[in-house]
Amino acid sequence: MTQSVPDFSELLKGTQRSAVHLELRDTYAAQDSGGFAEYLRTGYAEQNPDAAFWSRWGGLVREAVGRGVSMRRARIVSEPVTDYIRYEHALTVANVALGEHVRWLPRRQASDIALPGNDFWLFDDSAVLFNHFAGDGAWAEPRLTYTEDPAVATLCATAFETVWNRSIPHEEYRPA
Template structure:
């Protein structure tokens, strides 16, 4: 268990039995562990596509383990167009997410106007618990909140499914 009673993400994903879905709604993230690789991408256009590299070692083993247990992992990203440099970077890295078993779709922001969206990015595990991610205005980490409130779970599940239904598979989404 991490600080403030919010479960560690790895623990949450390990608890998943059927599904883990991630809804991302920001056009820029500025999280410290990506700074160097993002700056390299801006300079060179190159992205680290080795799922076993140091960049990915905190993520890909978790996904492989969950998918190996039969958990379906889906990620939906709502983006503004034209996309930001950060979204181009995420798009360039997404083949790794897919290679280790995630399904990824993208949805242009104007297509979300009729969807009741939660106010923050989130992970929803087995339609039973949510981990919200909070960010500062410039995209830095600002905290997390955990919820099992059935009303909140229902809203988030409905929002994710609506985004997923309208979303474009990664392979077909051009940035």
């Protein structure tokens, strides 16, 4: 059953063991951000985890990882990849430096995986926060839904682990 949506930072602060994130889209609304526009113009993506660009996210990740939470992110991507995925791949250097483990799975290798219909965060294998996007990558309403339904958590955990086990570590993945 869907419940009211807790604040993401509070969910992460309450996590004891693991936070995993599965990303399924080839573009997000962030494509309109200054960072992406600069990347398209110059090829530059902010990879310094201590830069202001990363301050909010970096603080959350460092705090969680510092108390022993394993943070893993898997991305299923179409190949050839979009410019946005190239940008995201370049940025991921900072995610890894902050303590996240990140892997990439070409979409053609995910055809036989039962996947939820939306990107999600799964906290301690029991709480799921779904992210909802429109076709153009902008946030859709409602932006988020939250559930602690054991069947939904199991679906998400199984999907994530299957993707994770097939995917390529960030350091080895080369966007095609």
